[in-house]
Amino acid sequence: MIPTCKETSVLLSQGQDRRLKPSESLRLRLHLLICRRCRSFSQQLEFLRAAVRRYRDHG
């Protein structure tokens, strides 16, 4: 079953901290295929991580 955006946001967040199970990453990819907002959210999470690290190292 394809997860909702809310569930997807949980998977995307946890995906930054642990390796997702194959079933989870399949569900995640299915949702991302059909949802532009979650694709944006995914990029925004990566941006947030990069920004905080840059702040730490150079800010």
Add this chain to the structure above:
Amino acid sequence: MEPKAPGADHAAIERERGYLLRYARLQLRDPAAEDAVQETLLAAIEGAARFSGKSSLRTWLTGILKHKIIDHLRRNSREQPLSSGDDAAEADAVDALFAGDGHWRDFSADWGNPDAALENRRFWAALELCVQRLPARTARVFMMREVMEMPNEEICKALDITATNCWVLLHRARLTLRECLELQWFGKPEK
């Protein structure tokens, strides 16, 4: 000439003080941040011979500092537990981002090329503001994860919280920061 290897030379260690202090202040208030850095420099000078040169000096020192910071955080949380804040209100704020069917409620802004923000001095003020607005415990978990790059299990152990709680707090922190950055930065016509 200073001897090259093995070990780290004291002047080089001392030169990293500024970086370490910055790093510590992301996790601790003064004077605890200054104390942690002082303890790190002392430990590094005492143990300079153990520096193998395999990693950079900064990486080695940061590794020591992380342990000192965690010691301080543990001590602090024993003496003055972090308020868990209004947990229900925090959960509600996250729920409010999604419609009843689980889809994003309001997610309109296009961040364009966000990396451009990294070159803008004022963006960092917006980021600081957003982090400061996080509830204390949520901010703590987020900073341990993102600044200290600690694995979740270590964060749970250090703060004595469950793994589930840790995942929830990180998810909340990220959603809240995303929302705040959009309001404070990416959604603003003038930056």
